[in-house]
Amino acid sequence: MAENATPDRILQLARSLEGPLVDFCRRLVQTPSPSGDEGRVAELVEAELKALGYDEVWRDKAGNVLGVIRGEGGPTVMFNAHMDHVDPGNPERWPYPPFAGVIAEGYLWGRGACDTKAALAAQVYAGGALKRAGLRPAGDLYVAAVVMEEVGGAGSRLLAANFRPEVGVFGEPSGNRLALGHRGRLELAVRVVGRSAHASAPELAVNPHFSLARFILGLPKVERASHPVFGASSCAPTLYTTDTVSTNVIPGEATLFLDWRNVPGERAEAVVGRLQKLLAESLDPGAAGSVRLLEVRQKTYTGLEVNFPDEMPDFETPADNPYARRALKVLGDLFPDRAAPYYWRFATDAGHFGRVGTVALGFAPGDDTLPHTYEERVGLRELVEGLAGYIGLALGLGRQDG
Template sequence: MRIPLPNPAGASLDSAESSKSAAHAPGSAARAAASLAELVGYRTVSSRAAGAVETAEFEAFIAALPRLYPAVHAALELELVNGHALLYRWPGTAPAEDRAEDPAAQERAAVLMAHYDVVPAGDPAEWTQPPFSGHNDGTFLWGRGTLDDKGQLVAILEAAESLLRAGYAPAHDLYLSFGNNEETAGDSAEAAADLLAGRGVKPWLVLDEGGAVAGGAFPGVSRPAAVVGVAEKGILDVELLTRDPGGHASTPPRMGSTARLARAITRIERNPFPQSLPDVTEEMLRRFGPHAPAPLRAAFANVALLRRPITWLFGRLGNETNAMTRTTVAITTLEGSSGANVLAATAKANANIRIAVGESVAGTMAQLRKIIRDPKVELRVVEGNDPSPVSPSSGPQWDLLTDCIGQVFPEAIITPYIMMGGTDSRRFTGICPAVYRFAPFCMDVAARGSIHAVDEKIALQTLGQGVRFYETLMRRL
């Protein structure tokens, strides 16, 4: 459904005037916090289970946005995609004749992304503050989705609202794409990308969630690191299934369905996928090098010569560094008999696999069969996609992005990296060669650990920094 909204006249401000009038407005951080507090209250929990999604919560979330961001909804066109995903178009002001004379101008559109669906909160009793309260204690705003990813959506909309109130309009079309089923790897982002492709839109830049300004991100490096995802691992869910006649548990067979499944899982655990050090990770180490302790500084300066021992070391430093060097497999769900004294006729497990850049779904499946070494364990691909293409860590898009990061987070080391998780942005790599993943928020180890866990919260100060980042980026776009 396409919702045309009025677009009041307005012209782009020159850079100096824009910086002066649209600089991080007093009160915009407070408005962002108030808006986020309300939006956290909508239980927009996505689910693959039929009928488990509370549609009314998604509709209430959408209905609240025009009231919270009236200038945005007066100036931008809004389209509902795939039911509850949102696609805004902020029309550019460049004259049509300029676009016709300069083909490159037609491809200067940009897409800023976020998603507003969230994962379940679990037991509310385990939270310090109720997970859907949006509680503001003066330092943090608490609740499911504050970091992943309603906070980013609010920062984008608050920046646009502030700029519109200051009289700003972009020279080139700017799209805001907000997904409703990212947490379940849903199809809304793909539908949005297909919609733009069908209209001939080839974005110059796409920016989604992903990396952040991370404290304690790398052993021995005290400065925060602004890690910008230039690629993301592939995601593959594989069902492992074993079968057996079943029967009474008092006469168990040898190597029944559950035992056979357990052996397969044990073999996966004992035989990790081979290690390698991607070029992007090598570049990241070079950028960390000057800020690392002396022994590491020398090693990172010569990472090309020391690639093998560094790769080996990464596999043993911790879970995050290990995941940087290989395809990983996590057994996430198990299912066997429904009765305590009944043999399982079938036993199932789900293997959630993150495929390293340079590998593929087909190659990963072949390796998995080789590791399990049992033809009686059936493997079925539930859903999977190859790793994303690698976006450049140099050139005009990268330079623009890192310059904006540097203005808001001057103390941060800016580096490319490969995302371990998946985002909606992978759906846009077919129409844009410069897709990046970065949330403009400071997150320490505890904050990163709260994502998808209890006590998720965002610091009010960094929410304000996020608004300022998007104001800076939008002015530059």
């Protein structure tokens, strides 16, 4: 850690920025930014990075906003948080309007508050805090505000293709604990093609429902990889479609959609192979079937068209990794009651960077049970502590003595 940047000084520095930090986070929450429409929040982030004195600030072709504070030649550190959020749902179900940015009961309430605008605000202000205190990180510090994480991570996918920092800290809610991994996600389609017929003559049909019914009943017996931390992979049938909307027609084809959560080390090809075997065993004579990983086609708010497999990669960083050790030491000194590593249940953008060799870590304020709910909020004290954590990580991850 930089000389004289003691835990007490870091906490004091973070508290001195509470007012502008909360104000910025509130403005982010008050600005709706659904996936593919993050432009207005991007403008706020870009302006704040410039106002805080980042050495360079720019947007890439996908609409990600990046700022950098130049360091002293050590390892490059990236802070990463997404600007988009999921749909707020029925506004009447919320205790406070989802985009009002209400501060009540010690919390900032609203859609995106902890997923992940609190992390984004704290990351942006961490660099500003370094500038204010005259502290310089060991290596370059990048802050990346990315697009479309909630719908597959197009922003981070594109960023990871051309930018590979030594270590990345991903801002998903962790209760200001260090996250060291999560399962991946595969979105799969299981399609059966039979033969349609009038519902009054079922003997003339090859009804795809029966093949898929056997397939569904066989799913619990399909082999799943197991992991000492994450347990076994899971599989959930989610949606079901046919090629007809008429109730008096036996469909000619039907498609079942699966959400497979894979543990680290379990590859998509192996999962598809096991499901194809079950499907072959489930088909009626005359029916054909296939299992495929879905493909995503999207357009970012800048107009960039992207397509990629509907997969969120897993990641796991060992606790004895040098960067993980440094992070655990930094956070343990700041928050002694939160010194143990933690693991997310949901998938994040961290896997995209972990896949290309960046050491992935997770850290952010927020309760991980609140994203995507009507109770989404972030504690103001936790937000300030999150800023302290990011300041400490910005200074401590580049040390060569960990």
